[in-house]
Amino acid sequence: xxxxxxxxxxxxxxxxxxxxxxxxxxxxxxxxxxxxxxxxxxxxxxxxxxxxxxxxxxxxxxxxxxxxxxxxxxxxxxxxxxxxxxxxxxxxxxxxxxxxxxxxxxxxxxxxxxxxxxxxxxxxxxxxxxxxxxxxxxxxxxxxxxxxxxxxxxxxxxxxxxxxxxxxxxxxxxxxxxxxxxxxxxxxxxxxxxxxxxxxxxxxxxxxxxxxxxxxx
Amino acid sequence: xxxxxxxxxxxxxxxxxxxxxxxxxxxxxxxxxxxxxxxxxxxxxxxxxxxxxxxxxxxxxxxxxxxxxxxxxxxxxxxxxxxxxxxxxxxxxxxxxxxxxxxxxxxxxxxxxxxxxxxxxxxxxxxxxxxxxxxxxxxxxxxxxxxxxxxxxxxxxxxxxxxxxxxxxxxxxxxxxxxxxxxxxxxxxxxxxxxxxxxxxxxxxxxxxxxxxxxxx
DNA sequence: TCATAAAATTAGTCTTGACTAATTATTTTA
DNA sequence: TAAAATAATTAGTCAAGACTAATTTTATGA
Ligand SMILES: [Mn+2]
Ligand SMILES: [Mn+2]
Ligand SMILES: [Mn+2]
Ligand SMILES: [Mn+2]
Numbered sequence: 001x002x003x004x005x006x007x008x009x010x011x012x013x014x015x016x017x018x019x020x021x022x023x024x025x026x027x028x029x030x031x032x033x034x035x036x037x038x039x040x041x042x043x044x045x046x047x048x049x050x051x052x053x054x055x056x057x058x059x060x061x062x063x064x065x066x067x068x069x070x071x072x073x074x075x076x077x078x079x080x081x082x083x084x085x086x087x088x089x090x091x092x093x094x095x096x097x098x099x100x101x102x103x104x105x106x107x108x109x110x111x112x113x114x115x116x117x118x119x120x121x122x123x124x125x126x127x128x129x130x131x132x133x134x135x136x137x138x139x140x141x142x143x144x145x146x147x148x149x150x151x152x153x154x155x156x157x158x159x160x161x162x163x164x165x166x167x168x169x170x171x172x173x174x175x176x177x178x179x180x181x182x183x184x185x186x187x188x189x190x191x192x193x194x195x196x197x198x199x200x201x202x203x204x205x206x207x208x209x210x211x212x213x214x215x216x217x
Numbered sequence: 218x219x220x221x222x223x224x225x226x227x228x229x230x231x232x233x234x235x236x237x238x239x240x241x242x243x244x245x246x247x248x249x250x251x252x253x254x255x256x257x258x259x260x261x262x263x264x265x266x267x268x269x270x271x272x273x274x275x276x277x278x279x280x281x282x283x284x285x286x287x288x289x290x291x292x293x294x295x296x297x298x299x300x301x302x303x304x305x306x307x308x309x310x311x312x313x314x315x316x317x318x319x320x321x322x323x324x325x326x327x328x329x330x331x332x333x334x335x336x337x338x339x340x341x342x343x344x345x346x347x348x349x350x351x352x353x354x355x356x357x358x359x360x361x362x363x364x365x366x367x368x369x370x371x372x373x374x375x376x377x378x379x380x381x382x383x384x385x386x387x388x389x390x391x392x393x394x395x396x397x398x399x400x401x402x403x404x405x406x407x408x409x410x411x412x413x414x415x416x417x418x419x420x421x422x423x424x425x426x427x428x429x430x431x432x433x434x
Numbered sequence: 435t436c437a438t439a440a441a442a443t444t445a446g447t448c449t450t451g452a453c454t455a456a457t458t459a460t461t462t463t464a
Numbered sequence: 465t466a467a468a469a470t471a472a473t474t475a476g477t478c479a480a481g482a483c484t485a486a487t488t489t490t491a492t493g494a
Binding site for chain 3 (some may be wrong): 242244254255256257274304
């Protein structure tokens with residue numbers, strides 16, 4: 001389809017666009033890709049010319065209809081490959097993201113759909129992110145976090161926001177995965193730390209930042 | 218591991234080295250990759266510096282021990298992915314080569330071995346080429362062709378030398394695949410055309426070039 | 435053996451996608 | 465609102481990996 005770089009930019013812009021009321025600036029894109037803002041300005045020019053994005057000083061960067069379609073396809077491929085790597089090749093959930101980051105760029109007209117079918121049309125990837133459908137429809141992602149829970153309430157872990165291996169490995173250590181049940185025991189008002197019970201076991205304390213990265217059902 | 222280009226050069230040199238007594242020249246590499254000889258000379262310099270190849274005017278290009286090891290790994294990945302695409306995703310054998318050409322560059326320490334295991338440690342790829350083992354050992358490829366057959370003898374199709382989709386589609390039309398039995402009925406001395414019987418059915422005539430691209434058991 | 439053809443190499447250019455440093459525009463804040 | 469800070473943009477550079485055109489080297493054969 002496009003170059004590897006173009007695709008990574010599209011995907012990055014798409015991801016930033018998921019945050020409601022967030023203005024997508026060159027700096028924001030630069031940060032999300034680990035690039036220099038000057039390089040981003042170059043690429044914004046290129047993608048604008050190709051009519052994949054529109055850039056307005058006031059509104060920031062927006063994907064065009066075509067750009068959105070392309071970005072969603074890349075995300076679809078990424079998440080399907082993640083399912084494959086975890087379920088078929090036995091990788092752990094903290095290893096799959098980086099490999100999928102490469103696999104998502106393999107371009108073949110029917111590959112995503114064949115993979116989708118082979119995997120049994122999964123709805124969510126191993127991190128709980130919804131997998132865009134073949135028709136381009138994207139199921140609504142989870143948005144309520146552990147910090148939104150009220151005292152005493154319990155929930156099911158539906159997805160993780162941060163997919164870095166340091167976070168995922170921490171979760172593994174705590175025995176938390178997609179589907180794990182968590183009950184909020186107490187909120188420490190000093191720093192918003194959360195005292196939780198994981199799968200009904202003894203209490204553990206986690207930070208606010210931790211809580212914000214756990215999406216629940 | 219290396220850049221996409223470096224890997225493609227390594228693989229191309231490896232493939233050329235399979236032909237016995239063949240001097241691997243810049244022109245030969247250029248032809249096999251569809252590149253300009255001048256570009257090849259640049260890359261020969263680069264790969265020599267990285268100690269992956271040795272270039273001697275007299276002997277031509279040779280892979281070093283390290284270069285050979287790396288090339289074999291890329292071939293291993295290529296052929297394993299081809300098996301995956303055919304057996305798991307249902308592609309036809311004339312579609313898989315180009316996709317594997319991209320997939321072979323996905324670099325992850327354990328990916329090839331996991332894929333190998335998932336596929337049940339296949340010995341040959343869908344074109345009959347041997348799949349290098351995890352330890353770097355490469356099973357001996359088939360080398361006898363249809364043109365080596367004597368009048369009246371019959372054989373089993375073991376592999377194809379040419380993997381272009383035009384050749385593979387022609388084979389499909391003739392109902393020839395890996396494992397098909399072929400009997401040589403007659404050799405036309407004028408142009409070395411071969412009159413053959415495919416799976417015991419009525420006679421068909423194929424060219425010498427055709428015969429040279431069918432490897433038999 | 436020497437002329438010609440073919441192959442290899444060099445020199446110089448181009449595109450992509452990065453970068454740094456300098457400059458200009460826009461926001462914040464005092 | 466003016467100064468200071470931050471963000472965006474421009475200008476210039478670089479490396480990779482390709483190309484063409486020109487030159488040199490090597491091989492071939494009359
Ligand atoms: Mn990527
Ligand atoms: Mn994911
Ligand atoms: Mn390749
Ligand atoms: Mn093959």
